[in-house]
Amino acid sequence: MSITAIKGMNDILPGEVETWQFLETKAREVFGCFGFSEIRTPAVEKTELFCRSIGETTDIVEKEMYTFADKSDNSLTLRPEGTAPVMRAYIQNKLHALDPVSKLYYMGPMFRYERPQKGRYRQFHQIGAEVIGVEEPKIDAQVLAMLHRYFCQIGIDAVSLQVNSLGCPECRPAYRQQLIAYLDERLASLCAECQRRYQTNPLRALDCKVEGCRQATSDAPAMIDHLCAACDEHFGQVKTHLQALQIPFEINARMVRGLDYYVRTTFELVTDQLGAQNAVAAGGRYDGLVESLGGPALPGIGFAIGVERLVLMLGTDSVSPQGPDLFVAALGDAASDQAFVLMSQLQNSGIRAEMDYQGKSLKAQMRRANKLRARFALILGEDELQSGRAQLKNMADSSQQEVVLETLAAEFARLQI
C-alpha cells in the first residue's frame, strides 16, 4: 500500500499554492507598511516553553500538543502557536537591547492534535504579528488597524472584529472568584468539561459551545464590568482610538482566549461563513508574558491569523496560476534543438518560456500551449530557422506578428509583453 500523509496534515498543491502565496505576499506588504520585520523561529521547542506560557490547564497544553522525547530524552513539542517561540527568541537574542519597541511578524506551520474537520487541522498555518514594549492603547488600535487593513487588502470583508478586555492581575482574580461562585450555583446545568474545569479555568465556560452552558451562563458576570480603574481607562482609550481610525468593532463581553497569558485587550475576527470554525484571527495583550519567560518586564500585544480558514473563505481558485509568457513549438529535430536553446536564452532573460521535450506533433504542442495558458506561442520550422524570423502568435486573439529570433528577448521587453 502506498504511504499517505498524516491525518489532519495537508499538502498544498500547485493551483492552490498561488492563493497561499498571495496571502503571504499581502501580509509582507501590509505589515511592512506598519513597520514590522519578519522573524523565523524553529518548528520545535522545549515543551516547558509552552507549558509555562500557554498555561497547564488550557486545552492546548492539556490535550492538543505534539510532545515527544528526542533520542537524548529531552521533552520537545512541535509549536502549537507562534507567540511563545517569538518571545523566547526575543529574550534569548536580547532584541530589547537593540530597540525598546519591537514589531515582529511570522508565518508558518503550527501543530495541534485536534479532531480534523473543515477549518481545523493538525498541521495548520498562521500569519501572526507581535509588538513588544508599548503599553499605550494606541498600539492596541494600531495592531487592530493593521489586521483590518490586511483583510481589506486580501478582499475578505465578511468578518467582524470583536473586542473585549480580560483585565489584569489586579482585577481578574476577584472577578474570577465571583465567576466561580456563579458557576458553582449552576453546576448541574454545565457540561462535563465545564464542570471539570470550572475551578481551574472558569472563564472557558463563557465561550463553551454547548447550549446548556450558554443558557446557564447567559447572565454571568462579565469581566468588562469588573475592570480596575487602570484597565477600564485603557480599554476606553482603545475604543476611542479604534473609532478615530474608523475601524468597525463590536464588544463581546463573553470572549475569552484559550491561552492563559492574555490580559486587557483581546480580540477575534469572526465569520459566519465557516460553520463552527468561526474565528479567522485572534489575539490580544500579554503584558506579563516576557517577564514570566525570564525576560524584562515588557508589555506585548499580538495576533495570529489562521491561513487555512482564509483560503477556505477565498476559495483555492481565487488566484490563477501564472502560465508561461511564451511556448516555443518546434517542427522536427533540428528545430527542436534550436527551440531548446532559444527557450533557455529567454528563461535567462526573465521570460517565462516553455516547450515540448518529447517530439510531439505540432497539434499536440499547441494543445499543450493552450493547456498551460501560454500568452504567446512561436512556431519554429525549417523556414524560420533559415530566415531567423518567426510569427509570434498571441494566444488570446490569435493575432500574429513577425519577430526576429536573435532579438526576441529584447523584443518581448520592448513590446511589454
Ligand code: ATP
Ligand atoms: P478555535 O477556537 O477555532 O479552536 P483557537 O482559539 O484555538 O481557535 P488561536 O490559538 O487563537 O485559535 O489561533 C489563532 C487562529 O488560528 C484561529 O483563529 C484559527 O483561525 C487558527 N487555528 C487555530 N487552531 C487551528 C486548527 N487546528 N486548524 C486550523 N486553524 C486553526
Ligand code: MG
Ligand atoms: Mg482551539
